[in-house]
Amino acid sequence: MIRPDSIDALCSTVAHARATGTKLGLRGGGTKDAIGAPCEAQIVDMRGFAGVVDYDPPELVLTVRTGTPLAEVEALVASEGQMLAFDPFDHGAMLGSDGGATIGGVVAAGVAGPARLSRGGARDHLLGFTAVSGRGERFVAGAKVVKNVTGYDLPKLMAGSWGRLAALTELTLKVLPAPRTRLTLAMRGLDATGAVAAMARALGSAAEVTAAAHLPDWHGEAVTALRLDGFAESVAARAAMLPEFEALEDGDALWLAVRGAVPLPREWPLWRLSVAPCKAPGAVAALPGAEWLLDWAGGLIWLASNADPAVVRAAAEAAGGHATLVRASEAVRASIPALHPQPAALAAIEARVRRAFDPDGVFDTGRF
Template identity: 50%
Template sequence: MLEAKDRTLRPRDAEDVQAAIAEAGAAGRTLEVMSGGTKRAIGPTRADAVLSLEALDRLVDYAPEELVLTVQPGARLADLEELVAAHGQMLPFEPPALTKVLGAKGKATIGGTAAANLSGPRRVRAGAARDHLLGFSGVTGRGEAFKAGGKVVKNVTGYDLSKLMAGSWGTLAVMTELTLKVLPAARTELTLLFFGLQDRKANEAMTLAMGSPAEVSAAAHLPNFAARCAPLKAEMAVTALRLEGFPASVQARAEGLVATLKGFGRVEALDARHSRDFWVGVREVAAFAADPRPLWRVSIPPAGGWKAGHALAGDLLYDWAGGLVWLLSEDDPAQVRTAARALGGHAALYRGDGAAFAALEGPLGALGARVKAAFDPLGVLNPGRLG
């Protein structure tokens, strides 16, 4: 069977993964599933051994003309982004690595990204990671191999298990192969910056921009603390709106958007190179990387995003037009979660001591338990990660 060193199993292929899970279930053991290991600190597990997918890093198929990419879970994000960029394409959901802000030493992989359903600033326009996962092969906690979805966009046969796996954090099944939809990359981009807006005013500007014909592909607000931190080091709050596409279209839409938002004060434009650097910083939460305080990821309805600044104690950074709030706070975890629920959302502790996710309760909790029992009745995979 697999060689285990330091309690770590290193499968070489999907058959090894299936054998490892089946043997763990038969022996009453549990497994922590990982590939690059960059998200291990988010909801640490109480497993008997580690199932590392690092060796499953092969590019299975890439058809640029079909906008479809099939890879194994251990493939590194940076390598995939370089690959598709060479063909003038991109991963539409702009996945974050989060290595610096989490203090991780490994390299982010596509398997962990999909399992966590992590998406960057372009989520407001292109959708989340789960929206671009066309299909996958996997192994359930029962040790049973299965496939779901396909390699075409219009695949609607059966249950949409791809969306169930994305965001399950490896607690239901281990994906051994993933098929993703890619899109043509924009020819250029431009970012409009507004300065000195308070949270509510910035939220108004972002909401107005997202509802305009400008086709904004990212909207973020960095209040005073976040704006002053590296890498931006601005003197006041910054609100940013990104436009992407063909040069003439981007310029025309930028002019229209400036006219629409003329009541929000001074505006400056970042050219393509500086715009890319700015959004990498937002995507990776670079402003909060050096701060030792616990880091929360709070998801709330975007239109009321500004209320987070009043309800949550700490320093914030708003992405997704106010729908995603990164929070640095030493407040009691229960208070943070309660405040997030009062805002119509939920909070996850990405960096700090304690449970990352609150256990589901009521009907949602009952439904989650039934799904878990269907896929992993013995609790083999990532025990304790989701609370």
């Protein structure tokens, strides 16, 4: 493992790897190391790029180096009554890692929790970045303003790229005021079809729902939950628009369980299915014996199943989406691609984009 702490050092590392045919695996806190196949690569520890570059609370903009722990970033913005505009979380508990996630790893993996339903994901709030390409060259994209329309929208390309295009060293992110009040509402006893319908009605109302999820077994009963954020008076008024739902006392615990797929058995492979919400009931019905929960009003299914991976992916495709293998044994991870295989035409476009940033495959470790 090597740990560069400057752009020049990282450029030299990548250039040397390119010249010698060495593969480089980018690593932050290591909380997502268990996603993807085990691979042989020289590990580049990006935690040498740590620290806040610039934080301007009145302008709602934060520039931070990518190796900074997510917990430190969240504590910093919370001290100003703010939060990151998307809903990041640490995969450590889910994947059994002791390390703390870094902000760079969160953005590179496109991580977003239950509030993605209303706030969008990391790609929607990454304003700009600095990175080193597979050519060993430093480059900058985006800007420190929201209304930036110059050139290609590379921030959206980098968010969720899993370190396969370039090594991110610095990020500029949008932040928002943190809500003063959070209220969780619940409806009990619904099946998947009824839950998706109830969440759709709530989202179609004027209640401005922040998050919506369904747990088939939450303390022994099915619970369909909504979260409302904002000022106390606003939250109370919006809750009154949803008379079918009642207040839930352990709301914070429920949302932590949803984002970490806590209720699902750890001994089975864990899948993350992104589907059309209205197709979610059909997707889980096609996988009998699996245990699951719904997030993003049905758009995200956390699924624990021993079913044939081809069957899981076929169910996701039939529901208009895709399936990512998040947690499994090393043997399973070595035999099944973590990311959903793409259609040939899309795969060809992706390959061209990757070669544009990394012509010799320095970051192509075989992990995915």
